[in-house]
Amino acid sequence: MDPLIEKGIYYLEAARLLVSQKLYEQASIMVFYGIPYLIKGIVRDKTKSYIYTRDVNSMLNFIGRRAEYSQIIKSFVSRNKEKMEELLLLKRYLNYDVIDGITKEKAEMFLTLYEDAVNLCKDLGSCN
Secondary structure (H helix, E strand, O other): OOHHHHHHHHHHHHHHHHHHOOOHHHHHHHHHHHHHHHHHHHHHHHHOOOOOOOOHHHHHHHHHOOHHHHHHHHHHHHHHHHHHHHHHHHHHHHHOOOOOOOOHHHHHHHHHHHHHHHHHHHHHOOOO
């Protein structure tokens, strides 16, 4: 397994632990920082190239150009479009140091996005 994928999965485990401790803002931040590692690891594993961005959408578009991964990526993006937009809004929270607006529901939504990203990794065969 690619080290970036492992690092992303560690962030997921930390996020789950933080949600169980009712630390929703911190859990959301773990998801915000962990998903790019996970997706970047998938891209590196499947394309043998390193992509220099933290933008999840760009990484998904890059790997989605390959015919063999196109359908899987399209279905992931369509299922998680709103969640990924919310994740981008989290960047604003972090930039302005306003993270008290994260509710339990939003933190759990981010966790489901992360778990779906791990399932994407498994579907593509990168997480074995």
